[in-house]
Amino acid sequence: MRLNSQDIHTRFRRHAVRVTRQRAAIYQALAETTSHPTANELYQTVKRQHPMISRNTVYYTLGVLRQAGLVQEVNVGHEVARFDGNVTVHHHLICLGCSQIVDVMDEALNQLAVSDGQARGFRILGHRVEFHGYCAGCQRAKLDAPQRSRQEH
Amino acid sequence: MRLNSQDIHTRFRRHAVRVTRQRAAIYQALAETTSHPTANELYQTVKRQHPMISRNTVYYTLGVLRQAGLVQEVNVGHEVARFDGNVTVHHHLICLGCSQIVDVMDEALNQLAVSDGQARGFRILGHRVEFHGYCAGCQRAKLDAPQRSRQEH
DNA sequence: GTCATTGCAAAGGATTTGCAGTTCC
DNA sequence: GGAACTGCAAATCCTTTGCAATGAC
Numbered sequence: 627m628r629l630n631s632q633d634i635h636t637r638f639r640r641h642a643v644r645v646t647r648q649r650a651a652i653y654q655a656l657a658e659t660t661s662h663p664t665a666n667e668l669y670q671t672v673k674r675q676h677p678m679i680s681r682n683t684v685y686y687t688l689g690v691l692r693q694a695g696l697v698q699e700v701n702v703g704h705e706v707a708r709f710d711g712n713v714t715v716h717h718h719l720i721c722l723g724c725s726q727i728v729d730v731m732d733e734a735l736n737q738l739a740v741s742d743g744q745a746r747g748f749r750i751l752g753h754r755v756e757f758h759g760y761c762a763g764c765q766r767a768k769l770d771a772p773q774r775s776r777q778e779h
Numbered sequence: 780m781r782l783n784s785q786d787i788h789t790r791f792r793r794h795a796v797r798v799t800r801q802r803a804a805i806y807q808a809l810a811e812t813t814s815h816p817t818a819n820e821l822y823q824t825v826k827r828q829h830p831m832i833s834r835n836t837v838y839y840t841l842g843v844l845r846q847a848g849l850v851q852e853v854n855v856g857h858e859v860a861r862f863d864g865n866v867t868v869h870h871h872l873i874c875l876g877c878s879q880i881v882d883v884m885d886e887a888l889n890q891l892a893v894s895d896g897q898a899r900g901f902r903i904l905g906h907r908v909e910f911h912g913y914c915a916g917c918q919r920a921k922l923d924a925p926q927r928s929r930q931e932h
Numbered sequence: 933g934t935c936a937t938t939g940c941a942a943a944g945g946a947t948t949t950g951c952a953g954t955t956c957c
Numbered sequence: 958g959g960a961a962c963t964g965c966a967a968a969t970c971c972t973t974t975g976c977a978a979t980g981a982c
Contacts (some may be wrong), residue, residue, distance in 0.1 A: 948968080952963105953965105954962080954963070
C-alpha cells in the first residue's frame with residue numbers, strides 16, 4: 627500500500643513514534659510490499675533514498691515500530707527475522723522450497739482456542755498459525771527435477 | 780521418558796542413524812525432559828556424563844536426529860533453537876513471561892486447513908500452531924508487581 | 933578398511949551495545 | 958533545551974565450517 631508522508635506522520639503520531647526521514651522511509655518500504663522482507667533487505671531498499679543510513683538505524687527503528695504496534699515480526703524456523711507491515715490478525719503460508727511467505731486472512735483461524743483441558747492455567751492472548759508446503763512455482767520445479775533431494779526442517 | 784540404551788540403539792537403527800555414546804546421551808537427555816531445551820542446555824547436560832564432548836557434536840547430532848525424524852525443532856520468535864523429543868504432531872503454548880514451552884495435544888488443531896480461496900495454489904504438508912500467553916506462575920508474578928513494564932514481541 | 937563422526941579452533945552472520953554527534957518536539 | 962535518534966565501530970551470541978584424529982559398521 628502506497629502511503630504519502632502525511633499518512634505516515636499521522637500514524638506515527640497516533641502511536642507516539644517520533645518522526646524522522648529514516649523511519650518514514652523504512653515504514654514506507656514495508657507498507658509497499660507484501661514480501662515480508664528482512665531487516666537487511668529493508669536496509670538495502672532504504673539506502674537507495676538515504677545512502678548514509680546505517681543498519682543499526684534499521685534495526686533500532688524496526689524495534690520501535692514493533693513495540694508501537696505498527697509492524698509485526700514473522701519468524702520462519704531459524705531464518706533471519708522478517709517483517710510485516712500488515713498488523714491485522716492474520717496467519718501465514720510458508721513455502722518450503724523458496725521460503726516465500728504469503729498472508730492468510732481467515733476468520734476461522736483467528737477464532738482458534740485451546741481446550742481448557744490443555745490450557746494448563748495459561749491465559750492466552752493470541753496465537754499464530756503457519757502452514758508449510760510448496761507454492762505453485764516450487765511444485766512445478768519439483769516435477770521438472772524430482773530426483774533432487776530436499777531438506778525440510 | 781526414560782529410555783534404556785537398547786531402546787535407543789533400536790530406534791537409531793530403525794532410522795539409519797549411527798550409534799555413538801554422544802548421540803545416545805544427547806537423545807536420552809532430550810527424551811527425558813519436556814522442557815524443550817536449547818542446544819546449549821543439552822550440551823551442558825550431556826557434558827556431565829561426557830566432559831570431553833564439544834558443542835559442535837551437539838549441533839551436528841541434533842541436525843542428524845532432526846533429519847532422521849527423531850527430533851523436532853521448535854522456534855519461538857528469534858530466540859535460540861529449542862528441541863523436542865516428541866515427534867508426534869502437536870502444537871505449543873508459549874509463555875511470554877518465562878518463555879516456557881508446553882506441548883498441546885489436540886486432535887482438532889491437527890485437522891486445521893486453509894480454505895481453498897486462501898491457499899493460492901500451495902500444496903500444504905503440515906502446519907504449526909503457537910498460542911501465546913502467560914502461564915499460571917507468571918500471571919501471579921504480574922499481580923504481585925503490576926507496575927513493571929513488559930516487552931512482548 | 934572406509935566413511936561418518938568427533939573435537940578443536942576459527943569463521944560467519946544476524947543482532948545488539950557503547951558512544952559521540954545530531955535532530956526532533 | 959533535553960531527550961530521543963542516528964551512524965559508526967566493536968562486541969556478542971548462536972551456529973556453521975575446516976580439518977585432522979577417531980570410531981562405527
